[in-house]
Amino acid sequence: MLYVIHGKDREKGRIRFRALREEMRKKIKEEHVILDGEISEEFLRGLSSSQGLFGDTALFVFDCVFDKMGEQETLLAHARDLMSSPNSFLVFEPSLEKSIADGLKDARAITEEFAPKKVDTRPDFNIFSLGDTLGKRNKKELWVLYQEALASGLSSEEICGTLFWAVKNLALMKNAKPGDDKGMSTFVAKKSRSFALNYTREEIINLSRALITIYHEDHRGGEPMNIALERFILNI
Secondary structure (H helix, E strand, O other), X not given: OEXXXXXXXXXXXXXXXXXXXXXXXXXXXXXXXXXXXXXXXXXXXXXXXXXXXXXXXXXXXXXXXXXXXHHHHHHHHOHHHHHHOOOEEEEEEOOOOHHHHHHHHHOOOEEEEOOOOOXXXXXXXXXXXXXXXXXXXXXXXXXHHHHHHHHOOOOHHHHHHHHXXXXXXXXXXXXXXXXXXXXOOHHXXXXXXXXXXXXXXXXXXXXXXXXXXHHHHXXXXXXXXXHHXXXXXXXX
């Protein structure tokens, strides 16, 4: 079964996403959170047919990891397989394109759209500026941007995912050979290669582990993500 929560009203969409996730957890004990950068044709195909050791089904959670059009097209291409899978798939993607949302409906996926009732007049916040500032290793600027991101309505989960994406790019480019962009756009690869010079390989690994721990601790009922992220920033 494939459930997709989307629409530009992030707050209402996330409330519904959390409620549905808790509801599904009561029925399905095994849960897997899919991180940014893991989406591919082969990966989704494998998830649709996977089962636990004793034939148990699982819940796969996709929290703002389909932000790129190519990834959304991949989701649409495998929607029918995911719908017919014994496993359950829960997607939260505020930026889902209308054409993709319409295609998912045609594939009989369960979709819910949360659109704002009035125009949001707040200035847009460039979430990718967080990743760039982390790459520059500018602690003070990153802390200021983090506060601005929260004030603009972005969730801690979206911010954590963006920082993880930036760290993943640092790791890919740390020892990449000249001319090898690791599948990234030339622009992103060039920036990431430059930013990687600001960290040792061990520091990049520790950043990745810290962000993964922050995400899972919050969802286990441990330290709230917004507090943990602030401490993470102050320790870079």
